[in-house]
Amino acid sequence: MATVNDPREDPRLARLLEAIQSGLPLTPRPYAALGERVGLSEGEVVDTVSRWVREGLIKRLGVVVRHRPLGYRANAMVVWDVPDDRVGDIGRRMSAHEFVTLCYRRPRRGEDWPYNLFCMIHGRDRHSVNAQIELLAEACGLTDTPRAVLFSNRCFKQRGARYLAEVPTGDTRSGRMSPA
Amino acid sequence: MATALSVLQQHLLNDFQRDLPLTPTPYREIADALGVDEEAVLSHLQSLQTGGVISRVGPVFAPNRLGASTLAAVAVPPERLEEVAALVNTFTEVNHNYEREHRYNLWFVLTARDEARLSEVLAQIEAATGLPVLSLPLLEEFHIDLGFPLRWED
Numbered sequence: 001m002a003t004v005n006d007p008r009e010d011p012r013l014a015r016l017l018e019a020i021q022s023g024l025p026l027t028p029r030p031y032a033a034l035g036e037r038v039g040l041s042e043g044e045v046v047d048t049v050s051r052w053v054r055e056g057l058i059k060r061l062g063v064v065v066r067h068r069p070l071g072y073r074a075n076a077m078v079v080w081d082v083p084d085d086r087v088g089d090i091g092r093r094m095s096a097h098e099f100v101t102l103c104y105r106r107p108r109r110g111e112d113w114p115y116n117l118f119c120m121i122h123g124r125d126r127h128s129v130n131a132q133i134e135l136l137a138e139a140c141g142l143t144d145t146p147r148a149v150l151f152s153n154r155c156f157k158q159r160g161a162r163y164l165a166e167v168p169t170g171d172t173r174s175g176r177m178s179p180a
Numbered sequence: 181m182a183t184a185l186s187v188l189q190q191h192l193l194n195d196f197q198r199d200l201p202l203t204p205t206p207y208r209e210i211a212d213a214l215g216v217d218e219e220a221v222l223s224h225l226q227s228l229q230t231g232g233v234i235s236r237v238g239p240v241f242a243p244n245r246l247g248a249s250t251l252a253a254v255a256v257p258p259e260r261l262e263e264v265a266a267l268v269n270t271f272t273e274v275n276h277n278y279e280r281e282h283r284y285n286l287w288f289v290l291t292a293r294d295e296a297r298l299s300e301v302l303a304q305i306e307a308a309t310g311l312p313v314l315s316l317p318l319l320e321e322f323h324i325d326l327g328f329p330l331r332w333e334d
Contacts, residue, residue: 006246008293017246023236026226028218029204042204049239050202057246058239060198063225069233070193070330077280077287091322105320106251113284113314118251119323150280150287156265157277157288158235 007052012039016048023064066158072122074129074151078136079115081108081146087117093140094119099132115148126151188216189224193234194330200237243318248298249291250317253284254309261285264309273301284314 007013015038024030031049032042040048052058067075082090087105094117095103102120119136123129130149137143185193191214201209207225211218228234243249256264261279268274268288277288292298306313 008246020239021241023229023238024200024206026207026222026229026237028207028222030206031202031204046202046204052239053202056242059242061202061239062197062200063193063237064235064240065193065197065330066232066235069231088320088322091320095323100323103321103323104318105322106316106318109314109316113253113316118316148282150282150284152278152280152287154265154279155277156279157269157274 007048007057013048016040016045020049067122068155071124074123074126076121076123076126076129076133077150077152078119078121078133079148079150080117080119080142081114082117082142084116090140090142091117094136097132097136097139099123100136114146186224188214188220189228190330192221192224192228196237243321247291247293248295248317249289250298250302250315252288252290252302252305253314253316254286254305254311255284256286256309256311258285264311267308268305271301271305273297 007017016034019034019037025033027033029042031045034040035042035045038045049058049061053061080090091103091105094100099121100119101122102118104118105116106118108114108116121129121132121136123132129151133149137145137147192210195213196210200206203209205218207221208218211221214221225234225237229236254264254268265277265279265286268277268286271290273290273292274288275291277286279285280287290298290301292301302313302315
């Protein structure tokens with residue numbers, strides 16, 4: 001089992017991977033309950049999930065909150081056109097700010113899409129998010145760097161990624177986000 | 181909403197976004213850490229989940245470690261936005277799908293079992309919508325996901 005790199009190559013691990021994506025059961029022995037569903041012992045589930053965490057396949061294991069119901073109604077994706085040889089430095093500096101929830105380098109697509117650095121900011125309202133963007137630009141030396149701010153408006157779908165195409169679509173959520 | 185949360189719920193939301201105990205009884209360990217009984221932890225997590233405040237207690241997978249994924253954008257004529265969003269949502273490979281304020285106004289994340297399937301879905305979406313899709317796969321990740329510190333003052 002330990003030699004399998006891609007869990008999808010072992011049917012029991014593939015089933016565990018599929019089962020755990022929608023979350024742990026809220027029962028006193030969640031790993032045992034998952035194991036029962038996929039044909040693994042409680043110990044095997046704990047060991048496997050521990051290994052996935054250790055190997056970095058799982059970035060974090062815990063409570064996954066939705067920001068909007070908690071009053072974080074403004075969400076902006078901020079994209080920047082920074083010099084390629086500085087993108088690593090700037091990205092790392094950017095992601096040190098706790099209000100930056102994601103920070104990625106992505107490819108440019110010609111003149112139509114010149115941005116190579118993306119970050120995500122969640123805030124209570126647009127005013128505070130805009131203030132955080134200014135602060136970020138100052139802190140990272142990007143006040144004169146071309147950028148675009150894309151506030152989210154409606155959410156048409158939000159759920160965890162599914163890595164097995166045959167898994168049916170689950171909790172599709174849709175609703176108007178406050179344009180605040 | 182935020183003001184209606186009890187102190188126990190605030191701790192459940194903020195203190196356990198990562199490092200959920202990998203022992204047979206993780207909720208009992210949370211209960212012990214908070215000085216309450218396991219039953220209370222389970223019932224509050226259940227009601228937070230039912231109420232949509234938490235999407236799950238579980239894993240956040242690293243992008244691009246399994247299968248293939250990309251962030252995609254489409255510049256949709258405003259009058260077609262809902263129709264195109266619904267078309268995009270019919271693909272199981274689509275997880276997040278948002279309207280954003282920009283000429284590229286529809287943004288979604290695609291996760292497929294492999295690169296071949298990812299390309300196929302991108303092509304199918306272009307064919308179904310008649311609109312070009314900008315595919316912006318992740319090249320480098322800078323942020324280490326430690327969860328998100330929630331602030332309760334309102």
